[in-house]
Structure formats: structure tokens, C-alpha cells
Amino acid sequence: MKKAAFTAAVILVALAIGKVAQQDRAQAQQSSAAGGLFPNDFGPAAIDVSSYPKQYQETYEVFLQKCSVCHTIARTINSQFLEMSEAEQAQMKKTQPELFKDPKILEIDPHIWSRYVHRMMDKPGCPVGKDGKRIWQFLVYDSIARKTGKNFASWKKMREKLVKDFKIQHPARYKELFNEGQ
Numbered sequence: 001m002k003k004a005a006f007t008a009a010v011i012l013v014a015l016a017i018g019k020v021a022q023q024d025r026a027q028a029q030q031s032s033a034a035g036g037l038f039p040n041d042f043g044p045a046a047i048d049v050s051s052y053p054k055q056y057q058e059t060y061e062v063f064l065q066k067c068s069v070c071h072t073i074a075r076t077i078n079s080q081f082l083e084m085s086e087a088e089q090a091q092m093k094k095t096q097p098e099l100f101k102d103p104k105i106l107e108i109d110p111h112i113w114s115r116y117v118h119r120m121m122d123k124p125g126c127p128v129g130k131d132g133k134r135i136w137q138f139l140v141y142d143s144i145a146r147k148t149g150k151n152f153a154s155w156k157k158m159r160e161k162l163v164k165d166f167k168i169q170h171p172a173r174y175k176e177l178f179n180e181g182q
């Protein structure tokens with residue numbers, strides 16, 4: 001009886017080790033297709049678009065489908081990217097200078113979404129195709145709506161927490177992404 005219990009325990013341990021190895025492999029595979037982890041990945045995976053113009057509500061559905069093939073949609077939703085023309089930036093620097101303080105919270109550039117949508121479209125297996133343009137327009141609109149003005153405070157709070165937790169949980173990757181933290 002004792003021997004049977006011992007054998008059962010050995011089998012269970014072996015199964016558990018096998019299972020962990022399997023999970024590790026799956027995770028490693030997933031993160032190599034997705035290009036490693038980002039703080040963004042751990043935030044909310046949906047946007048409340050109920051107040052957005054109809055065209056953007058429609059594009060939101062396309063975005064959800066097409067930009068979640070290789071990595072979680074949260075990576076885009078919680079990204080620090082904000083696209084504003086030079087003229088819009090000059091205006092914002094007067095009305096809301098705090099937007100420009102920390103590129104980990106907001107990285108502001110006149111073409112940042114356009115550049116990244118193209119970068120994604122160049123990856124093998126990307127299904128975005130002809131929807132690239134409208135997804136880009138959606139991302140520009142959504143980032144301004146959700147990350148600036150009266151929404152900046154809640155954006156900053158959420159993003160700061162993602163970055164802070166990521167630095168603790170994934171210190172090597174944090175360094176790689178933000179080139180600091182020694």
C-alpha cells in the first residue's frame with residue numbers, strides 16, 4: 001500500500017514537471033511571436049467607444065479583430081503612443097505642458113501611429129491589409145480622446161502603475177525597453 005502511494009506520488013510529480021515544461025514552452029513561443037512582453041500587455045483589453053463617432057465605433061471592431069492576432073489587444077490600448085502634428089503639439093505645450101514630461105507615460109510624435117501600423121503590416125502573417133489606414137485614423141482619434149485633456153490624469157495613473165509593476169516583475173525586459181534602471 002505504502003509502495004503504491006509512493007509510486008502514485010512519483011507519477012504525479014513527473015506529470016506536474018511535464019506540465020510546467022509544456023506551459024513554459026507555450027509561453028516562450030507566444031512571446032517570441034509577439035516580440036516579448038510590454039507593460040501595456042497587462043492593462044485593460046477593451047475601450048469604451050460608446051461616445052465615439054460612428055465611423056470609429058465601426059473601425060474599433062476591425063481593430064479588435066486584426067490587431068490581436070500576434071499579441072494581446074491590450075498592447076495597443078495601453079500604449080504610450082500619441083500622434084499629434086507639430087502644430088497641435090505647439091498648441092498643447094501651452095495648454096497642457098504636463099503631457100510632455102515623461103515618454104514612458106506619453107510618447108508624442110507627429111507620425112508615431114502611422115509608423116507603427118506600417119511596421120505591423122510588414123510582419124509576416126499580418127492580416128491588416130487595406131484596413132491599415134482606417135485603423136491608423138482610429139488610433140490617432142482614440143489616443144487624443146483617451147490620453148489627453150481631462151482624461152490625462154486617469155491615463156497617467158493607469159500607465160504609471162503598469163510601468164511600475166512591470167519594472168518589479170520583469171526587470172531585465174524593463175531595462176531593454178526603457179534603457180534605464182541600473
Ligand code: HEC
Binds near residue numbers: 034036125
Ligand atoms: C503579424 C503579427 C502582428 C500583428 C498582426 C500585429 N502586431 Fe503589433 N507587434 C508585433 C510584434 C512582433 C511586436 C514587438 C515589437 C516590434 O517588433 O515592433 C509588436 C508590438 C506592438 C506594439 C508595441 C510597440 C512598442 O515598441 O511599444 C504596438 C503598440 C503594436 N504592436 C500595435 C499593433 C497594432 C495597432 C496592430 C494592428 C494594426 C498590430 N500591432 C498587429 C506583431 C504584430
